Amino acid sequence: MSEPITYLQHWDRTDAFDPPAVLRELGAEQPLSRMVYPDGHVGWLATGLEVAKEVLSSPAFSHNFHSAHFPVTKKGEPFPAMPIIPGMFIHMDPPEHTRYRTMLTGEFTTHRMAALGERIEVAAAEQLTTLRGLGSPADLVTGYVQPLCRTVLNDLLGLSAGSGAVLARLSETANDDDVPVEDEFAASKEAFLHLRDLVEKERADPGDSMIGRLTGVPGLTDREITNMLLVVFAAGLTTCEGALAATSLALLHHRDQLAAFRETCASGAGVPNAVEELLRYTTVNQYQIFRTALSDVEVGGHLVRAGDTVTISLPAANRDGSRFAHPDLLDLDRDPSGHLAFGYGVHICLGQRLARTLLTIALRTLVTGLPELTLDGPVDAVRLRSRTPVFSVHELLVRW
Template sequence: MSDAISFEEPWARTHQFDPPAIFESLRAERPLARMVYPDGHVGWITSSYELARSVLSDPRFSHSTEIGHFPVTHRGQVMPNHPRIPGMFIHMDPPHHTHYRRMLTGEFTTRRVGRLAARAETVAAEQIDAMREQGSPADLVKHYAKPLSLRILSELVGLPYEEADRYGHAPTLLHDPDADPQEAMTAMGQAAAFFAEVVERRRKEPQDDLISRLIADGQLSDEELCNIVTLLLFAGYETTESALAVGVFALLQHPAQLAALRADPGKLDAAIEELLRYLTVNQYDTYRTALEDMELGGETVKKGDSVTVSLPAANRDPAKFACPAELDIDRETSGHMAFGFGIHQCLGQNLARVELRAGFSALLSAFPGLGLAVAPGEVPLRLQGSVFAVKSLPVSW
């Protein structure tokens, strides 16, 4: 169709913190716009908050990889449909999705992850010490954000962090479109083999971790267990690490907001929610496929049409958030969609908040003179890929 945009346009981010500019015009003119997917399918993309929530909460839309059209390529290659993968419930519909998610919900409640707050603070303090030992300047990503996120998630799941060299590189390589494909595949294979090994260890010697509890529950095969571990690591590690690192970058670029936060640390929780909304590091791969014909946003969506939801665009919709392009830690952010919406809303969002709270608090307390060690334009960004990130963040104090 002549008015359909290319799937590449909504990912053409040109600014450090802002979504692609095309969303402004789309939202004003056609908030549900035609888009040509990588496989040639002409589907849709939403740019409004209201439509995003509508699509993600409507049971008439499927998230199954068996029928959908992927809105992005994988290293330039069209991603084909494939059958359900046991345990990979992120791309399943009820009742299969419900079956797996129910097993894990209790592990990520506010109360359960709240017990990890003290441990997260300890880990953050240890990583602050590691930064001091490294000396100023230091790379905040390498010496702080990455190890903090990976250590806490690994402990909850049951992955021994002292062996992180066997699994920690895989998520980064998978999310980085510039990574060498062969290196990424090798890392994926090594991580999968290691997860199988850990499951076998926990069968013999259970510990106080998620893997051991799932084994004791007795409902999952080893294949399902390993795939669930893979999903939790790949969905929860890089995203939280990026939210922390890019969040620090954003605060350093907004000195008035940083000063307000330093002056009143009680604003930290609100500041984290605003950073999540403002940055929305989960920048694409959120799509659904219509199971029947329906009316949506004044358009007729046909059965089999895929609809991509832009979470960054939804979180910048002025119909929901006044002056959305501004970072404002005093903003009312309730309802933001940084963690998605509906039955697939991020399972680990409570854990992410615990990690971010510990990470920001320790960093701002330890380094009152924290600043960029390079010019802002020299900070290497990862603009493409499913997670918006900084590849490194040189800071001094």
């Protein structure tokens, strides 16, 4: 393709599991290609795995949203430049990004995830009992995925069920393309104020929670802590719900792989590898991975000029045939190592251990606890959330 494409023209899916065909074709033919952004900027689109890793790991690229061009629109209008917000570390470059992220790494250690995993086991079993009580058929999203993920995020941050429900509702509104922009902003502001109140209370009487520990960091302001928590909660909730819904759908559609996964769970071996393949195959983070060149730099044989934005299509990169044989097939026996479902480089997903733990336990509990679980209708009838930052489904009707 010699003419620059636009992401908006080519991000609709014709299949529940595959990224748009043009992105997969580009990954094989032009791993780095020209792309026109909604504001008129002519930048780049990375669809090959090695090119994606090169951009994501290079200090020549910035993740600062202030200088970036967004690949999609906001209610049909180009995104405005976003200022740097204290504590909103996901939009920062080192050393500021490193400083904030380091404060949170202790919350996601192997030891903490093991302890949280024990609580996830209990929560998943309880939620499965609740799902059974709804009767067949039922919506797996509202009956299992959402309540389980929200319980886990509440536990991680130290939120009460009431506060977690408020923040989950506001997060949904703030990321809903069907509500007016002013309602999105109002929801974001309300979420900030709700969390800030919790931070202030915790500072006065710190407890053994993420919020309490952050209030004990010298020099860290309430505003910084609140924005850090907003990143962890909003990003964690959206991606965990999307990944659990998408991987459940993939297993229920690929009945041979579902049977293989159930056997793997019964034997107790190979579950982590199967989850990695499910992560590669579904790759729910669709377009919010983009970087802007700080200086002229050569990438994949192309000269990327200073100021050029490169959008990385993680779903396309994870279907790179030069790394994964028959990449469009879900194969739980393959070696999926090296996939980019969690990103790459210094901004690789902070909560990847949590996501892996949650998916492993939630999927194992689901397929072993409901051995006759199946989709209630054809896969083509499932309504997709394809025009959102995180791929997911509106509902997932199942029966048993």
